[in-house]
Amino acid sequence: MKVDNLEQGFFGIGIQNGKTPENLGVLWRTAQNLGASFIYTIGNRYSKQASDTHKAVGAMPYFHYDTFDDFYKHLPKGALLIGVELTDEAEALEKFDHPRRGVYLLGAEDHGLSKQAIEKSHKLVKFSSALSLNVSVAGSIVMYDRNTKGTVIY
Structure with a gap:
């Protein structure tokens, strides 16, 4: 296996107050397939996911935070918090x-991100969709977009 310690960058993805364990498991599986460095939850916590058939929890770091404040104070140095939310202020994912x-932080399907999470996000993104999508589908779209575009330096 080739390891390139000079390669810069990482990303993590998580859900705030996830509604169902199935959504979390699907998001984890996709995160592992699309190169996430870590996964996390804020609020509701599920220990085992039947839909995490690739056992992503054993393949990458998983963090759980009881509150948004606890999560926010543990953001990695230099990382930007990107909230995924259908708001007027959010930037189109396509651009x-x-x-x-x-x-990246996603909210539960029934409540979205908390007001605090929206206010503390460094950036907000949304994508073209008439209505909200399943949270694991939305997260998968964001990760796929990241992989196909690459990243910028900032």
């Missing part, structure tokens, strides 16, 4: 330049 060090 979004992904940061080299990004931490």
Whole structure:
């Protein structure tokens, strides 16, 4: 296996107050397939996912935070928090330049991101969709977009 310690950048993805364990498991599986460096949850916590058939939890670091404040104070140095939310202020994903060090946060399908998470996000992104999507599908689209575009340095 070739290891390039000079390669810069990483990304993690997580859900705030996830509604179902199935959504979390699907997101984890996709995160592992699309190169996430870590996965995390804020609020609700599930220990085992039937839909995580690739056992992503054993393949990459998984973090759980009881509150948004606890999560926020542990953001990696230099990382930007990217909230994924259907708001007027959010930038279209189609035009979004992904940061080299990004931490993506999705909200539960029924409530979205908390007001605090929206306010503390460094950037907000959304994509063209008439209505909200399943959270694991939305996260998968964001990670796929990141992989196909690459990242920018900032």
